[in-house]
Amino acid sequence: MTASPSPDSGASLNGVITAAFGRHYEVDIAAHHAASGAAPGQPRLKCYPRGKKSVFACGDEVEVSPTGSGQGVINRLHPRRNLLWRSDAFREKLIAANLTQVVVVVATEPGFSDLLISRCIAAAESQQISTLIVLNKADLRDQLPAARRILAPFEKLDYRIVELSAREGAGALRPFLAGERSILVGQSGMGKSTLTNALIPEAQAATREISEALNSGKHTTTFARLYALDGGWLIDSPGLQAFGLAHLTADELAASFVEFAPHLGKCRFRDCLHESEPGCALRAAIAADAIDARRFEHFRVIREEITHAKRQTQGW
Numbered sequence: 246m247t248a249s250p251s252p253d254s255g256a257s258l259n260g261v262i263t264a265a266f267g268r269h270y271e272v273d274i275a276a277h278h279a280a281s282g283a284a285p286g287q288p289r290l291k292c293y294p295r296g297k298k299s300v301f302a303c304g305d306e307v308e309v310s311p312t313g314s315g316q317g318v319i320n321r322l323h324p325r326r327n328l329l330w331r332s333d334a335f336r337e338k339l340i341a342a343n344l345t346q347v348v349v350v351v352a353t354e355p356g357f358s359d360l361l362i363s364r365c366i367a368a369a370e371s372q373q374i375s376t377l378i379v380l381n382k383a384d385l386r387d388q389l390p391a392a393r394r395i396l397a398p399f400e401k402l403d404y405r406i407v408e409l410s411a412r413e414g415a416g417a418l419r420p421f422l423a424g425e426r427s428i429l430v431g432q433s434g435m436g437k438s439t440l441t442n443a444l445i446p447e448a449q450a451a452t453r454e455i456s457e458a459l460n461s462g463k464h465t466t467t468f469a470r471l472y473a474l475d476g477g478w479l480i481d482s483p484g485l486q487a488f489g490l491a492h493l494t495a496d497e498l499a500a501s502f503v504e505f506a507p508h509l510g511k512c513r514f515r516d517c518l519h520e521s522e523p524g525c526a527l528r529a530a531i532a533a534d535a536i537d538a539r540r541f542e543h544f545r546v547i548r549e550e551i552t553h554a555k556r557q558t559q560g561w
Contacts, residue, residue, distance in 0.1 A: 256310070257309070258308070258310070259307070260273050260306070260308075262304060262471075265301060265303045266468035267468075268299045269291060272307060272319070273289050290316060290317035295320060301319065301339070302328065302341050302469070303342070303469035304342040304343045304428075304478065306322075325343060327343065327372040329341050329374065329428065332489050333487075334491055334555075334557035340430070340482060341428045341482070343426060344372075345374065347375070348378075348421075348422075348429050349362055349376060349377070349379070350436060350440065351378065351380055352380070352392075352434070352436055353382045353388035354382060354388050362396075364488035364547060366404065370501035371493055371498075371500070371501045377406075377421055378404055379406075380392055380396065380408045380409070381411050381440065382410060383410055411436045411440045415440050422474055422477060423474075423475040423476060424476045427479050428480040428482055429480065430485060431484065432485060433485075434484070437481055441479065445472045447472075448470070489554070491550070491555070495551060498544065498551060499544070502540065504540065505544075507530075508526040508529075
């Protein structure tokens with residue numbers, strides 16, 4: 246019987262990126278070999294990519310070569326099922342790959358942006374990833390009605406919403422994560438790390454270990470980190486203040502607004518911009534309350550940003 250190569254043997258190994266911070270990556274070399282899709286476990290290597298380009302994300306499946314004790318180099322990327330990322334005219338930020346679910350975390354306080362929720366949903370829909378919305382700090386009863394009103398248009402579209410208090414426990418969320426490859430996204434202060442620590446008590450220690458290795462012990466979640474959870478993954482990610490979608494075309498953006506689907510292609514003019522053109526099917530749907538006016542405004546804001554970003558890229 247041939248022995249399996251050890252992490253330090255120099256042989257090529259397959260693995261999953263479980264943490265991404267700059268040009269440093271933590272790669273779990275055990276996870277890829279679990280035929281059932283079992284979640285990552287030990288052992289792990291701290292790896293750098295070959296060459297100058299750093300094009301990897303948490304959740305990526307990669308081929309690595311060990312170079313020393315606990316160290317390695319990433320040779321190549323295996324094909325992705327999907328990629329969650331954000332971009333503006335000049336920069337791209339890879340967030341996570343090979344997901345089944347994006348969990349958008351908001352809270353009763355501080356206030357949250359429904360536009361950011363629409364951005365996250367559009368990014369997920371464009372990659373055929375499902376979305377779950379978590380309303381944290383639901384124990385703050387005075388603020389709960391206002392938060393529910395903001396989320397009502399998303400609930401009307403059948404996006405699932407889970408209300409909970411992370412400090413009192415995250416048990417209500419657990420059934421929605423079992424067997425899924427999920428990422429928590431949202432603004433800073435929404436309680437993503439508190440949720441992660443409630444679900445995965447060892448998460449605090451793992452974050453502290455990496456921060457110390459990077460000589461930046463004061464950091465909390467400044468990088469994406471993947472944890473095994475109930476037969477799947479959970480990725481905790483840094484707080485988002487912006488979520489640009491410059492990599493989408495206007496048609497891709499429209500297709501990511503699921504409520505637009507019955508009306509797209511039915512405008513009088515093929516090149517309709519859905520502004521003031523006569524016979525606009527989307528405008529008619531808004532008037533008939535088939536499309537929420539606030540959601541349509543989100544679409545217009547993001548589309549204008551995409552147009553502006555493309556003009557900047559082209560230099561005009």
